[in-house]
Amino acid sequence: MNQDQTPQASFVQKPDTYRFEFTGSGKEYFSIWIVNLLLSILTLGIYSAWAKVRTNRYLYRCVKLDDSGFDYHGSPIAILKGRIITVCLIAALNIAPQVHLALYLVVLVLFLVIMPWLVTRSLAFRMRNSSWRAIRFQFKGRVAEAAKCLYAYGLLSMITLFLAYPVQYREIKKFTFEKTYFGKTGFTFRASIGAVYKVFLLTGLFVLAIGVCYGIGMAGLMSGTDSGKSTEEIYLVIAPLMVILYLALILVVHPFFKTKITNLVWNNVELGEATFESTLTVRKYFKVIAGNLFLTILTLGIYWPWALVKIIRLRVENLSLTARNGLDNFMADSSAEVGAAGEEISSAFDFDISF
Amino acid sequence: MRSISTFRSDAPVEIRCRYYDGKTSRANQAVIRFREGFCILDFDGGSREIPLSELSVTEPLGGAGRMIRFSDGGYCEAARPGDLRHVLAAVGYREPVTSVIQKSGKRIAVLFLLLLGILAAGYFWALPFAAGIIAERIPRPVLSYISGKSVEALDGKWLFPSKLSEKKKSSLIRSFRKVRLPGGPQPIEVAFRSSELLGANAFALPDGTVLFMDRLVRIAKTRNELIAVYAHEAGHVVNRHSIRQIIQNSVVAALVAVYIGDVSSIVGAVSGWILESKYSRDFERMADRYAAEALLLNDISPLTLGRALETIEADHERLQGKGQEKELTDYISTHPPTGERIGELKAFMRERAARK
Incomplete structure (x- = not known):
């Protein structure tokens, strides 16, 4: 189906615009998923690190730009290490308060101190292990900058009761994009504060509307209790109301936010002189999300691999890159490889904390 | 990722592919041949002879691209992954077990049933049994x-x-x-x-x-x-x-x-x-x-x-x-x-x- 559309699309396209393509299929991903799941269960979860590498390799290689696939090079051992670190951190945070309040405070402070370091190392790991046309990405963000995004702006959004959260969101995006390089070429991020606020405010209005509906429903019920309705009858009204509002949240508000923020972010990202364009629409996103949710629940989760592939395809195939000088002139950063002496030491601290 | 030193190196096969040298993002149209312990790579910009011991092939994952990687970071991406599989089979390369399973719908179906069986056995029997033993201790x-x-x-x-x-x-x-x-x-x-x-x-x-x-x-x-x-x-x-x-x-x-x-x-x-x-x-x-x-x-x-x-x-x-x-x-x-x-x-x- 998609192959029929490609010639038409390329006819309309400007010659220097390259669409991202996704060649994965639900059936293929299902096969990989099943093998991964089985081996992960049989090894009591240890294989899950290898499983993640295989999943990433498949998904990255299925993303094509100008007929060339992306690739993932992460080592399963580093991912296993990251998972062990994460589990230990969560365990420490849960057990410490049971033992002694002072210990909890120590663990909490320690956690807050190393968090920015963990985040930067993990981002660096992910970027260094991603490539396109044999050129690696890099992340050069510093721990202090991550701490500023997380804590300085975090504090700002907290004391303003999250009214300043869009500011923090923009800083985090700016930090992650502008410290990322494809070979020697850096990314820039230019989204304005106003545009970010617009997306968050519109989403906030949606959430508020749902909150008001919930409030009205509840108030109606409260007056119902006075007029002597039984608890059963009240539950019969409450349950569908809650379900409808929850569905509105995940089927309307979520696609709305995702679409608007994805378009805003990518339409303001540049790689050297090349510009990105994201053409998602709420309608397309809603269709995919609604279908995925319905079929995943109906099949008790077996549909999940198809669902994931659909959502990735939607996001990838709505993205394009316009580069006036073509895509052949990006340079690898040879200095990154010259510093291989330090690689041994730094790879001891390699991990990926994302699940 | 596997080394392909087990190749029967005299196999008369060639693969059309794109070659990336790992220095620039240029895509070079290339042809790979295997001969006498070497991989010979001809591309528009030149030619390379690479010892088989410096080569590795990535695991096949569905229809995703497969790469023949060189130790210097460059690699070749087969124009059609199917080609590469036939060539590798012709020269006696053994695919990893996971990919042999993934290729066949029947094996996946069997594996899926096996998974359901393991989950059911775990839920109804193994987990209560293990929890009983742990609880005692x-x-x-x-x-x-x-x-x-x-x-x-x-x-x-x-x-x-x-x-x-x-x-x-x-x-x-x-x-x-x-x-x-x-x-x-x-x-x-x-x-x-x-x-x-x-x-x-x-x-x-x-x-x-x-x-x-x-x-x-x-x-x-x-x-x-x-x-x-x-x-x-x-x-x-x-x-x-x-x-x-x-x-x-x-x-x-x-x-x-x-x-x-x-x-x-x-x-x-x-x-x-x-x-x-x-x-x-x-x-x-x-x-x-x-x-x-x-x-x-x-x-x-x-x-x-x-x-x-x-x-x-x-x-x-x-x-x-x-x-x-x-x-x-x-x-x-x-x-x-x-x-x-x-x-x-x-x-x-x-x-x-x-x-x-």
């Missing part, structure tokens, strides 16, 4: 610690000091002490609390503390009904049900979170709840059976437990309004329906009568 101080913490967390929020008279309490404790339990005396401590939220209820903590709610003591029609409830809770204590439930529920919750968590946390929570409620109902049935044995040992009819359950249920209905749609909630309830439990107690008695 958890030292007493840990159990007391957990129990102390849970009571600490509940006291003042859900649980309040008992309003029963000291006389009443000590008389009850004395009757409970006299109850003979299967397998000899058990380390059970009885305590009393009042709770509006829990109503007429009793529950067993991991360390063997059994908490009776005031309301249960008040509504019980006879002393023997309370002894029956005590025997039921003793069943939970003796078989370490609360700690087993903690273990089983955490494993189920973790697995559900991994499996469904990405889709929706609420769907995940609900399915976890449905899965866990089966364990809870199983424990209730086991404790009922234990209580029936205990009651017989004390010359009390096991049906006394049934009467106690009816008394408790009637009281809950009086407080909450009558529930009509009982059938649906049975599937997610933590306790089996009272009617069924009484039926099982009757079956137990018939079984015993037949044996004599």
